Amino acid sequence: MAHENLGKLLKKFYQDRFKPDYIFKVVNPERFAYREFGFDILGSHFVRNRSFSEPAHLHEYLYTFPVAGAYIGAEYEFPLRGTFGGHQPITIHDVKWIGRELVFDLDANEYDPVRFCSCKGQKKVCEECWPLMQDAAAIIDETLRKDFGFKKIVWVFTGGRGYHCWVLDKEAYSLTQEQRSGIVSYMQLIHDPLGEQRIEDISSGAERLKERIFRLLGKQFVLNTPEKVFAEINIKKTAYKRMVTTLTQGSYSRFIDVVPKNHEAFLGMLIKYRYPRIDHKVTIDTKRLIRLPGTIHSRTGFIVQYVDDPVSFTLDQAIHFETEL
Numbered sequence: 001m002a003h004e005n006l007g008k009l010l011k012k013f014y015q016d017r018f019k020p021d022y023i024f025k026v027v028n029p030e031r032f033a034y035r036e037f038g039f040d041i042l043g044s045h046f047v048r049n050r051s052f053s054e055p056a057h058l059h060e061y062l063y064t065f066p067v068a069g070a071y072i073g074a075e076y077e078f079p080l081r082g083t084f085g086g087h088q089p090i091t092i093h094d095v096k097w098i099g100r101e102l103v104f105d106l107d108a109n110e111y112d113p114v115r116f117c118s119c120k121g122q123k124k125v126c127e128e129c130w131p132l133m134q135d136a137a138a139i140i141d142e143t144l145r146k147d148f149g150f151k152k153i154v155w156v157f158t159g160g161r162g163y164h165c166w167v168l169d170k171e172a173y174s175l176t177q178e179q180r181s182g183i184v185s186y187m188q189l190i191h192d193p194l195g196e197q198r199i200e201d202i203s204s205g206a207e208r209l210k211e212r213i214f215r216l217l218g219k220q221f222v223l224n225t226p227e228k229v230f231a232e233i234n235i236k237k238t239a240y241k242r243m244v245t246t247l248t249q250g251s252y253s254r255f256i257d258v259v260p261k262n263h264e265a266f267l268g269m270l271i272k273y274r275y276p277r278i279d280h281k282v283t284i285d286t287k288r289l290i291r292l293p294g295t296i297h298s299r300t301g302f303i304v305q306y307v308d309d310p311v312s313f314t315l316d317q318a319i320h321f322e323t324e325l
C-alpha cells in the first residue's frame with residue numbers, strides 16, 4: 001500500500017476507533033502527563049521525548065500525523081517537552097526517572113534456530129510456530145506469580161510476532177535496572193549471545209525450574225518436534241512412539257513419568273527448543289519504549305491488544321485494523 005493511502009487509513013482508525021482509555025489497563029491514569037511517548041512517523045522519522053497533558057492530546061496526535069507505530073516509555077519527574085511549540089526542549093536525559101512497569105518481550109524471531117516452519121529467517125510468525133510463544137508465556141506467567149509473588153500481570157499481543165508481559169504491581173514499578181536484570185537472570189536459562197545454540201551451565205537454574213518445565217512444556221515439545229531431534233539424545237524410535245501414544249491418549253498424570261530415563265538430556269532439549277527466549281534488553285532498560293496497547297503495528301496491520309490468556313490466544317484472534325474501519 002502506498003504510504004499516502006496507508007497514512008489516511010491509519011489516521012481514520014485513530015480518529016474513529018482509538019479509545020485513549022484503552023491504555024489505562026496498564027498505564028496509571030494519574031501519572032499520564034509524566035509519561036514519555038514516542039512515535040514512528042510513516043515514511044519519515046522517529047519522535048520521542050514527548051508528553052501529553054491529557055489523553056485527548058495523545059489522541060489528537062495519533063490522528064493528525066500518519067503514525068506507523070506508537071510507544072510509551074517511563075514516568076519522569078516532569079512532563080517532557082520536545083521542540084514542539086517553541087518550548088525549551090526537555091528530554092529524558094534532563095529529568096529524573098521515576099518508574100515504569102516491569103515488561104518482558106517475547107518475539108518468535110528469537111526462536112529461529114529451533115523453529116521448523118517457513119518463518120525461519122523471515123521475521124514472521126505462523127500457526128505452526130506460535131505455540132512457542134504460548135509455551136514461553138506459560139512459564140513466564142507462572143514464574144512471576146509463584147517465584148516472585150507478582151499478582152497484576154497483563155499480557156499483550158504486540159501486533160507483530162509475540163507478546164509483551166506487563167507486570168503492574170507497585171513493587172515492580174520502582175525496580176532499578178540492576179533489580180530487573182536480576183529477575184531476568186533468574187528466568188533466563190539460555191545464554192546464547194552468539195546464537196550458537198549452546199546451552200551453557202544450565203544445571204543449577206534448570207534443576208530449580210525442572211518440575212515447571214516438564215509440566216508446562218513437555219507435551220507440546222513431544223507432539224510438535226520432529227522425530228529426528230529426539231535421536232540427538234538417543235531416544236529410540238520405540239520410546240518416542242510410546243511417549244506420543246501416552247501423551248495423545250491423555251492417560252498420564254505427570255509428563256515426567258513418561259519421559260525416558262535420560263531426564264537430564266531431555267530437560268536440556270526442552271529448554272533448548274521450548275523454554276522462553278526473553279529479549280533481556282527490553283526488560284532491563286527502564287527507558288525503553290514499548291508499543292502502546294490499542295495502537296497499530298503498521299507492518300502487519302494488527303492492533304496491539306490485551307490477551308486474557310496468552311496460552312490459549314491464537315493468531316486468528318488477532319484483529320486487523322482495517323476490519324475495524
Ligand SMILES: [Zn+2]
Pocket residue numbers: 115117118119120124125126127128129130
Ligand atoms: Zn512459523
